[in-house]
Amino acid sequence: MKILIVLGSTRKSLPPKPPRLGARVAEALRAHLEADYPDGDIELIDPLDYDFGQVFKPHFAYAANHVPQALDALADKIRAADAYVMVSPEYNHSLSPALAHLLNHFGSSLYAYKPSLIVTYSAGQWGGVRAAVGMRTFLSELGCLPVSAMIHVPHAAEVLDEDGRYRKEDGAERWETYLQRGTTQLRWWADAAGGHRQNVDPHELVGDFTRDPQQRNAPE
Structure with a gap:
């Protein structure tokens, strides 16, 4: 099973500026999944590793043989994944x-018929919980329906250090149980x-919208 952890932060913060808390949360999740699922293929997607250019142009809008290599490689990773963790x-x-900018570079058929997990965080007390409400709709439209459980990390700088490790050893077990x-x-x-995709190809069964947006329209 391949799981992509997608980080929704492009902040480049150096001390004494506010820390890049999302990277800590993503690393904590990667460590949790790798420990709990050693046979899994866990990969972190950091938007700072990709140059999307100044003008927005999605992957599917490029002519054949003109797609930027990095964009094409990321599309392959999204297509190959079995599940997503959205941070x-x-x-x-x-x-x-x-996060929206990165995900919107790719058509929903790459994400569809796979689950996602919503993870939010904040420097304050709410843990980004209000963002999670909108993420349910957003991810559902992409086709990677979120599971019912969500993860929220308030006061992330106090919970995790720069490497995504728990600052308080006595709190690690409680956090791991929460993530679980x-x-x-x-x-x-x-x-x-x-397992079901191996028996029935949902893209073939339902049909993807690949030719024209009007394929979505109701009959006149």
Whole structure:
């Protein structure tokens, strides 16, 4: 099983500026999944590793043989994944622009019929929980339906150090138990969906919208 952890932050912060808390949360999740699921293929997607250019142009809008190599490689990773962990701070009570920008470069057929897990965080007390509300709709439209359990990390700088390790040893077990509920649901649904995809190709069964947006229209 391949699980992508997608980080929704492009902040480049050096001390004494505010730390890049999302990277800590993503690393904590990667460590949790790798320890709990040693046979899994866990990969962190950091938007700072990709140059999307100044003008937005999605992967599917490029002519054949003209797709930037890095964009094509990321599309292959998204297509090959069995599940997604979406990590976002909260901006104006919504998901981060960085996460939406990265995900919107690719058509929903790459994400579809696979589960996702919503993870939010904040420097304050709410843990980005209001962003999670909008993320449910956003991810559902991409086709990677979120599992019911969500993960919220308030006061992330106090919970995790720069490497994503728990600052308080006596709190590590409680946090790991908390993460377990969401990651267990994610893996259960990924197993179920992956097994069914081997028997029935949902893209062939339902049909993808690949030619024209009007394919979505109701009959006149």
